[in-house]
Amino acid sequence: MPNETKATCCTDDACCSPKEVTFKKTLSLTPVNPAVPASTASCCTDNGCTAEIKEREEEKGASILENGKHLEYRIEGMDCGACAVTLEKHMRSLPYVTDIRVNFSTGNMKIVHNTTPETIISEVKKAGYTAIPASSQRKAAKAPSSYSGISLMAVSGILLVLGSLSSLVQVPSTIVTTLYAASILVGGYKPARSAYYAVKSGSLDMNVLMASAAIGAALIGEWLEGATVVFLFALGTTLQTKSIERTRESIRSLMDLAPPEAWVKQGIALTRKPVEEVKIGDTIVVKPGEKIPLDGEIAAGTSSVNQAPITGESIPVDKQEGDPVYAGTVNEEGSLEIHVTKLVEDTTIARIIHLVEEAQEKKAPTEAFVDRFAKIYTPIVFILAILIMIFPPLFGWGTWEAWLYKGLELLVVACPCALVISTPVAIVSAIGNAARHGVLIKGGAFLEIAGTLQTLAFDKTGTLTEGKPKVVKVLTINGTEQDMLAIARTIEEHSKHPIAVAIMDYTSGQHLSSRQGENFTTIVGKGAQAIIDGISYYAGNLKLFQGLHAPTTSIEKQVLELQNQGNTIVIIGTHDTILGIIAVADAIRKTTTDALQKLKKIGIHQTVMLTGDNEGTASHIASTAGVDRYFAELLPEDKVAAIKKLQENNHVVAMVGDGINDAPALATANLGIAMGGAGTDTAMETADIILMADNLEKLPHTITLSRKALRIIKQNIWFSLIVKFIALGLIFPGWLTLWLAVISDTGAALIVIANSMRLLRIKN
Secondary structure (H helix, E strand, O other): OOOOOOOOOOOOOOOOOHHHHHOOOOOOOOOOOOOOOHHHOOOOHHHOOOOOOOOOOOOOOOOOOOOOEEEEEEEEOOOOHHHHHHHHHHHHOOOOEEEEEEEOOOOEEEEEEOOOHHHHHHHHHHOOOEEEEEOOOOOEOOOOOOOHHHHHHHHHHHHHHHHHHHHHOOOOHHHHHHHHHHHHHHHOHHHHHHHHHHHHOOOOOHHHHHHHHHHHHHHOOOHHHHHHHHHHHHHHHHHHHHHHHHHHHHHHHHHHOOOOEEEEEEOOEEEEEEHHHOOOOOEEEEOOOOEOOOOEEEEEOOEEEEOHHHHOOOOOEEEOOOOEEOOOOEEOOOOEEEEEOOOHHHOHHHHHHHHHHHHHHOOOHHHHHHHHHHHHHHHHHHHHHHHHHHHHHHOOOOOHHHHHHHHHHHHHHOOOHHHHHOOHHHHHHHHHHHHHOOEEEOOHHHHHHHOOOOEEEEEHHHHHEOOOOEEEEEEEOOOOHHHHHHHHHHHHOOOOOHHHHHHHHHHHHOOOOOOOEEEEEEEOOOEEEEEEOOEEEEEEOHHHHHHOOOOOHHHHHHHHHHHHOOOEEEEEEOOOOEEEEEEEEOOEOHHHHHHHHHHHHOOOOEEEEEOOOOHHHHHHHHHHHOOOEEEOOOOHHHHHHHHHHHOHHHOOEEEEEOOOOOHHHHHHOOEEEEEOOOOOHHHHHHOOEEEOOOOOOOHHHHHHHHHHHHHHHHHHHHHHHHHHHHHHHHHOOOOOOHHHHHHHHHHHHHHHHHHHHHHHHOOO
């Protein structure tokens, strides 16, 4: 795939490959909703679309910005994907609504309008749901306790029981019918209201189907059946809503990690302020045992900080002056003074919440397919039910009442609720679990890819190794060691490469200073050059000096020996003279070997190391770390070729790096995984999956979680379909009743939700 920088979005969440949605961009754009008018929508190039992309700004996590007021609401009462579609269609029909997206998975509604928030809340209520405005920090206000839905369901159930008991003690039939009718009216009020708005907006959701079944049962005199249908539907809906809210709360609980107030130092006094009032540059004080309220750098004090809420690391990290700290982490020991570096809405924890919510809104390919299937399936079954009610009795193949009853059963069975929620609830649960363990999965599509990985390719420096190499040996060939090191320092002082930093640190320890240099040049993949006292000096690998035709024969044996010991070699010299050799070594991370062993245990076929280092160093690091294969002496473009080679025979390959370097390789791989996201904004923007800790410790858990999520999604889909087909098969022999049809639908939905919620409990 070409390494473009232009962002692409989809009019259907699944129409683009994940790479096109993520790695062709710098800023993360949320896929545009299919319902957005064509003039504002963007399309995939491989779909042949030509609609222009209308530029969409992002401000504090907002993903819809147009003329008018942009607001976000939490919607309560949505227990099925069709509910979100119905609400979105209803709101879109209003003249003062410019743009809207309702997401079932997160329970959020993002809307642009030219009216008051009270009007929006009122319109949402008309459709049968409750809208709660989110605050500017993307933290929803605490929902007021509302028992209206439960109360109506309870009253409906009581009336149903009274009607059933009355029929057993020879009470007049009119009283029994009145009790059943009252049960239908009370329990069916909210579904009927939602059904009205669904029909008005052109949707066929479960409220329409259930309301039709209840009304039909009453019309043919099956009052008990109608009341039972309404009560069971209300009960199932309530249980589904409560269960789904638990999965949504798995992310919302992250919002409570950071404290709402901070102690701000003003002179020698401390003032307690809301975090919203704290500015960048302010100094806050965090006492032992307190949570850190905002991101910043330690200005004074030392302590151990528990970063588990952000990175998932179980062991506290020692912090001292100059080290970064993050909101939501816990100061365990000493008192700290912290210079604030980010406002409350820009903290790492706020960005995590935003990215996870965006991830939950992006449909996985499986979810998109199921949604498309449901859109076709439901109308077909609805029409089939109407035909069954009319044609058989017309041809004298039975009574009108019998075929009307079968048609009503088919209407109830037509609800694809369990099937529609089979995927999104599992994905929300898995993404929520991963976020709590310090891993950000940026969409269901990437979760699915992670579950099918066969090969993992790792960048060496900073991924498998510490990324902080040190000078371990210095050999002087010509001249003095001090002169050679001073020249090396001069050449490397303009580079940020880890090896250059190691040489700078070493020469600083030797109290050596740089010389006057000019025309500093980086030679990609080989080294660097500078002119000192009118002479061109070079610092680089053996290939560089062989290309310069410098006299390298006498040092090649020494270089090879040092490389075979796992050292990276930096040669210092000119076209004519070799001044000396500096050996630099990078230690393997403590967690690397353990993580690689766990990856093999969970069935990863092969692990591969990609590095620009020489063959000897690569071989030593590969054998010590325990990777299966390695590619050495690679330029950035060579790493892309290596990834493509690994992808041969349709192998699914992930590239693991730091999210800053190796961008082409990350983009080429089926999945890009960045580590150290807590410290780098780039990692959080560019990768598909982000390991917030600066190590591979959570990678095996991520892959295990993804695989279990895929298994559960498949289980849910097959279970939903099997239950549906069994129910359909029982209709025509007359073995299915209306209330059994309701139980088959709502019961299957509850089982699917419970199965998906198992993903929340999977531990590392």
